[in-house]
Every structure is written in C-alpha cells, then in structure tokens.
Amino acid sequence: MSKIIPQMIAEKIIIALDVPTIEAAFRLVDQIPQASFWKVGLELFLKAGHEVLPELKKQQKRIFLDLKLHDIPNTIAAACRILADYGVDLLTIHTTVGRSGLKAAQTALKESSQRLGIAPAKLLGVTLLTSFSPRELAFDLKIPLELPDYILQMALLAQKSSLDGVICSPQEAALIRQACGEDFLLVCPGIRLPSQKGKDDQQRTMTPQAAFQAGANYLVIGRPITQAPDPAQAFQELLTA
Numbered sequence: 045m046s047k048i049i050p051q052m053i054a055e056k057i058i059i060a061l062d063v064p065t066i067e068a069a070f071r072l073v074d075q076i077p078q079a080s081f082w083k084v085g086l087e088l089f090l091k092a093g094h095e096v097l098p099e100l101k102k103q104q105k106r107i108f109l110d111l112k113l114h115d116i117p118n119t120i121a122a123a124c125r126i127l128a129d130y131g132v133d134l135l136t137i138h139t140t141v142g143r144s145g146l147k148a149a150q151t152a153l154k155e156s157s158q159r160l161g162i163a164p165a166k167l168l169g170v171t172l173l174t175s176f177s178p179r180e181l182a183f184d185l186k187i188p189l190e191l192p193d194y195i196l197q198m199a200l201l202a203q204k205s206s207l208d209g210v211i212c213s214p215q216e217a218a219l220i221r222q223a224c225g226e227d228f229l230l231v232c233p234g235i236r237l238p239s240q241k242g243k244d245d246q247q248r249t250m251t252p253q254a255a256f257q258a259g260a261n262y263l264v265i266g267r268p269i270t271q272a273p274d275p276a277q278a279f280q281e282l283l284t285a
C-alpha cells in the first residue's frame with residue numbers, strides 16, 4: 045500500500061487540468077481532494093474558463109492560470125487588466141516579450157488588483173519551454189548561448205522586470221535559485237519518474253524529489269496524474285516514489 049503524502053508536500057503540487065471539458069476537470073478535482081492547487085491552461089480556459097475559474101475559487105482551490113501571454117506591452121497590459129478580475133494566484137507570460145512588456149503586465153495586474161481590493165496574481169515568466177532540447181535551441185532558434193545560460197539570462201530579465209518568479213525545468217532550478225535568491229519563485233513542470241522519461245514531448249525532466257532538492261517551490265504535473273487509471277493513486281505514488 046502506498047504511503048499518504050504529507051499535506052505540506054501536497055500543497056506544493058499544481059495539477060494541470062489539461063482536459064477539454066468542465067466535467068472532466070471537476071471529476072479530477074473531486075478524485076484528488078488532497079490536491080489544493082490546480083492549473084487551468086489554454087485548452088480548458090478557451091472552452092470554459094469563465095465557469096471553471098469561479099467554481100475552483102468557490103471550492104477554495106488555489107489557481108494557476110497558465111495562458112503564457114506573448115504580445116506587445118499595450119495588448120498585454122489590457123489582457124492583464126481583464127484577467128485580474130478572476131483573482132487567480134499565479135499567471136504566466138513569456139519572458140521573451142521583453143522588459144517593457146513584462147513591466148507593463150506587472151503594473152497592470154497590481155493596479156487592477158488594488159482597484160478590486162484583492163491580492164494580485166504572482167506573475168511568472170516562462171524561460172524556455174520544457175519541451176525544448178538544447179539542440180532545438182541552437183539549430184532551430186539559432187540562440188548562440190548554451191541552454192542553461194540562455195535560461196539564466198531569461199530568469200535575470202524576469203527578475204529585473206519585477207516579476208515574482210519564473211517557470212523553468214527543474215534541471216535549471218539550482219542555477220536560477222543561486223543567481224536570483226530565495227524569494228524568487230521557481231515553478232517547475234517537466235516532472236517525470238525514471239520509468240516515464242522520454243515517452244512524450246517533455247525533454248528536460250526530473251523526478252519530484254530531485255526537483256524539490258534543486259530548489260523548486262512548486263511542481264506542475266499533468267499527464268502522469270491526470271491520464272493515470274487511478275489519478276489519486278498516481279498523485280500519491282509520484283510523491284512518495
């Protein structure tokens with residue numbers, strides 16, 4: 045029988061609701077009552093964001109709204125003013141929008157939340173998607189930096205632009221933690237057990253334990269839990285492995 049994971053660890057796991065319907069989303073939420081932090085990404089947001097987000101809040105779940113914004117500063121700021129209404133806990137933007145776009149997003153979020161009298165979402169910059177390999181960075185994107193150095197530069201840009209933290213693979217967490225300090229939030233997708241490695245689009249992965257040891261504050265886990273025959277059991281097993 046698997047061990048029950050301590051609540052303190054369970055609260056640091058964000059489960060990705062990458063499902064196409066509101067019914068499928070709340071089936072998962074009901075199946076794993078110990079999970080308190082859920083991620084709504086593009087798929088579910090586009091289908092039913094205006095229903096899912098208020099319902100998650102009603103159930104007192106914490107919410108990571110992962111829309112990975114990427115646009116010019118004026119458009120991003122306008123989107124952030126609208127998104128602030130949802131009162132989510134975390135929100136993502138691509139760090140490659142650059143310093144003015146990152147600052148515009150953070151300012152718009154803070155001003156709108158203040159107006160609404162709610163805590164602003166913490167804004168996280170996506171450094172480099174965990175589905176990228178070093179080879180793709182060099183040969184497809186033609187970035188003339190080693191992958192860890194590129195990601196470090198993106199994290200430093202996010203920090204200089206007043207973001208609260210970044211999304212990075214756990215493989216880069218220790219490097220970013222050392223450069224950006226203890227208060228900078230590191231949220232890490234790309235979580236796989238050794239037996240699950242190399243079976244899908246995730247390229248830069250680590251186990252949950254190793255990711256926490258590397259300095260991650262939160263882990264984002266999707267398919268290893270949501271596509272398992274028994275999601276609640278998979279949640280327990282992943283964190284006690």
Ligand SMILES: O=C(O)c1cc(=O)[nH]c(=O)n1[C@@H]1O[C@H](COP(=O)(O)O)[C@@H](O)[C@H]1O
Nearest residue numbers: 060085110172173174211233264265266267
């Ligand atoms: O921003 C994200 O959450 C994200 C960034 C990234 O670099 N890689 C990444 O996988 N994600 C998200 O994290 C989740 C990972 O899901 P699984 O690969 O199924 O565990 C997905 O919802 C992705 O959209």
